Amino acid sequence: MKTYSVTFLPDEKTVQAAAGKSILEAAIVAGIPINSVCGGEGVCGKCRVHVKSGKVEAEPNGFLTRREIQRGVALACHTYIHGDVVVEVPLESRISGLPQLASEDAIRFGRISERVGEGAAFAHDPLAGREYLELPEPSITDNIADQERLYRELSLRREIPSMQMGLAILQKLPELLRESGWKVTALVGYRGGTTEVVEIEPGDTSARHLGIALDVGTTTVVAHLVDLRSSETLATKAKYNSQISLGDDVISRIMYSKTAERLKQLRDLIVNDINDLITGLVMDAKAKFHDVAYIVCAGNTTMVHLLLGLNPANIRREPYVPCAATPPVIRAAEIGIKINPRGLLLALPCVSSYVGGDVVADVLVTGMTDSTDLSLLIDLGTNGELVIGNAEWLVCCSASAGPSFEGGGITCGMRATTGAIEHISLLPDGKIAEYSVVGGGKPVGICGSGLIDAIAELLRIGCIDRRGRFVRDECGHRLRESETGEREFIIFSGKATALGKDIVLTEPDISNLIHSKGSIYMAAECLMAHVDMTFDDLKHIYIAGGFGNYLDIERAVEIGLLPDVDRSRFHFVGNGSVQGAKMALLSRDALNYLQVRIAGAMTDFELSSDHKYMNEYSSCLFLPHTNIEKFPSLRGKYGKATEEGAGTSA
Numbered sequence: 001m002k003t004y005s006v007t008f009l010p011d012e013k014t015v016q017a018a019a020g021k022s023i024l025e026a027a028i029v030a031g032i033p034i035n036s037v038c039g040g041e042g043v044c045g046k047c048r049v050h051v052k053s054g055k056v057e058a059e060p061n062g063f064l065t066r067r068e069i070q071r072g073v074a075l076a077c078h079t080y081i082h083g084d085v086v087v088e089v090p091l092e093s094r095i096s097g098l099p100q101l102a103s104e105d106a107i108r109f110g111r112i113s114e115r116v117g118e119g120a121a122f123a124h125d126p127l128a129g130r131e132y133l134e135l136p137e138p139s140i141t142d143n144i145a146d147q148e149r150l151y152r153e154l155s156l157r158r159e160i161p162s163m164q165m166g167l168a169i170l171q172k173l174p175e176l177l178r179e180s181g182w183k184v185t186a187l188v189g190y191r192g193g194t195t196e197v198v199e200i201e202p203g204d205t206s207a208r209h210l211g212i213a214l215d216v217g218t219t220t221v222v223a224h225l226v227d228l229r230s231s232e233t234l235a236t237k238a239k240y241n242s243q244i245s246l247g248d249d250v251i252s253r254i255m256y257s258k259t260a261e262r263l264k265q266l267r268d269l270i271v272n273d274i275n276d277l278i279t280g281l282v283m284d285a286k287a288k289f290h291d292v293a294y295i296v297c298a299g300n301t302t303m304v305h306l307l308l309g310l311n312p313a314n315i316r317r318e319p320y321v322p323c324a325a326t327p328p329v330i331r332a333a334e335i336g337i338k339i340n341p342r343g344l345l346l347a348l349p350c351v352s353s354y355v356g357g358d359v360v361a362d363v364l365v366t367g368m369t370d371s372t373d374l375s376l377l378i379d380l381g382t383n384g385e386l387v388i389g390n391a392e393w394l395v396c397c398s399a400s401a402g403p404s405f406e407g408g409g410i411t412c413g414m415r416a417t418t419g420a421i422e423h424i425s426l427l428p429d430g431k432i433a434e435y436s437v438v439g440g441g442k443p444v445g446i447c448g449s450g451l452i453d454a455i456a457e458l459l460r461i462g463c464i465d466r467r468g469r470f471v472r473d474e475c476g477h478r479l480r481e482s483e484t485g486e487r488e489f490i491i492f493s494g495k496a497t498a499l500g501k502d503i504v505l506t507e508p509d510i511s512n513l514i515h516s517k518g519s520i521y522m523a524a525e526c527l528m529a530h531v532d533m534t535f536d537d538l539k540h541i542y543i544a545g546g547f548g549n550y551l552d553i554e555r556a557v558e559i560g561l562l563p564d565v566d567r568s569r570f571h572f573v574g575n576g577s578v579q580g581a582k583m584a585l586l587s588r589d590a591l592n593y594l595q596v597r598i599a600g601a602m603t604d605f606e607l608s609s610d611h612k613y614m615n616e617y618s619s620c621l622f623l624p625h626t627n628i629e630k631f632p633s634l635r636g637k638y639g640k641a642t643e644e645g646a647g648t649s650a
């Protein structure tokens with residue numbers, strides 16, 4: 001097959017691509033991270049590139065104006081290579097920067113150090129242990145086998161009801177014991193109800209005893225290197241999940257993974273990300289890969305499938321059945337993860353196709369199952385997962401929120417990384433009163449929390465109505481018509497932005513966010529109705545997910561994302577996924593509790609079959625809701641708009 005060279009600027013990276021391949025496919029091979037929110041389906045318009053020279057063929061699309069096409073602007077996913085080409089990837093089309101790391105301090109209740117350890121709820125008993133053993137030499141009166149001698153000594157140190165050893169270790173055991181003078185370190189790991197002797201090393205290597213807690217998110221991957229003896233977190237790292245280049249949400253990734261080759265491609269991307277993070281952690285802590293004995297990972301059901309190379313196809317087909325809810329403990333090396341070659345990896349159990357181990361971890365971290373107080377947990381991301389319950393019962397559901405909370409489907413949207421407007425407030429005339437940008441400096445775009453702020457503010461000053469439509473008289477000169485004929489509000493003019501381009505908000509942007517917030521609010525309301533309760537019955541509402549930390553609760557209520565209850569009931573969890581993984585890593589008690597009392601006790605409520613969800617969803621597509629009585633604290637602010645029938649066109 002004929003191949004052509006594709007050069008990407010400004011990186012000056014050249015790869016060979018077969019004739020007819022898309023520019024996006026060539027970029028993936030070149031390792032150039034291009035935004036592709038829709039996974040190359042041609043429906044997000046985020047993968048714009050500039051073809052500087054060479055022969056390409058572009059499929060028609062509704063995102064580019066004639067002038068842009070004449071200038072060489074193209075969608076990378078639907079532009080195909082038919083000659084040697086040079087392509088420039090502009091800053092706004094790149095996945096760049098590092099995700100914000102949620103601070104451990106964001107957990108304002110039951111920090112891990114208070115929940116695992118002496119006198120705490122869960123005993124300190126890590127899933128992996130290193131025991132230095134000085135074995136008595138065999139004699140004619142004590143001539144039991146080498147393996148049993150080792151087991152005997154081990155069981156004097158720790159309670160191990162059942163032990164096993166792999167053949168590879170057993171084969172080298174006799175020589176190793178004798179050459180080391182019967183002084184060895186046994187690395188043991190918890191594996192599905194038994195304890196495995198994972199590795200035997202000569203001498204005393206017990207001081208180097210590390211594990212990794214991992215949050216494998218759809219958007220970000222976060223890893224903590226943990227000293228299993230002291231429980232101390234030695235280093236933390238985060239990066240964007242490289243699978244983003246093949247789709248922003250779990251559905252687009254499942255759709256992409258339809259062949260074995262593509263499934264492997266997705267697995268390789270996430271495994272490389274994890275290996276990058278581990279390399280950084282090990283270097284920061286001046287440790288060795290060999291010292292890392294165990295990984296506990298938490299992720300949504302699809303991400304765990306993709307990591308383990310399990311086919312996720314049935315997750316999106318009715319009746320939504322995953323391949324495994326509780327995958328077996330595996331050797332990390334089996335999937336190419338670089339720690340101790342015999343180190344183990346455990347994925348926290350999922351509840352259903354759309355409620356994964358990350359949510360189970362959130363519940364563990366909040367401690368919401370410690371008392372009879374009723375709590376609601378909302379994990380916000382491209383998918384929203386909700387859990388209600390207490391010490392006696394738990395019910396969960398999930399709702400697709402769409403990508404807008406993470407900047408997807410928004411004209412100037414971006415993730416919460418350097419350059420993103422994270423908070424903003426407006427003066428009555430629409431000018432900026434205050435704003436903050438992640439990492440400081442001039443803004444590049446707007447992330448989910450900034451978007452919620454902006455919409456709440458536009459509503460407050462009367463610039464949009466409760467349907468999210470611009471009110472021409474109130475917006476003044478900041479409202480204009482775009483090249484594609486849409487009305488757009490200029491938040492920042494190009495002079496004040498990092499890219500020299502205006503940062504705008506269009507009516508479709510506002511509509512996308514309204515659909516996302518409506519989906520989450522409706523899911524919460526249906527879950528409450530399902531258990532025959534109301535929001536007033538809740539003692540606590542926990543907000544989890546990377547986006548959650550930066551959310552302004554008041555504004556989230558004002559747009560109708562969160563219920564209008566006493567604000568003191570809301571608590572931010574931070575990254576509950578990685579914290580829960582860490583608790584399980586450090587305590588077999590905590591893992592057991594998580595498996596039996598949380599994942600095992602949680603009932604899944606399928607929203608797609610709930611009539612209320614289907615019938616009443618459209619009532620949530622207003623700011624904050626068609627029925628202002630559901631938001632009593634806002635009645636004075638927006639009550640007049642209701643009387644004027646702002647919500648009548650549902």
Ligand code: FES
Nearest residue numbers: 036042044045077
């Ligand atoms: S339009 Fe190209 S990735 Fe979405």
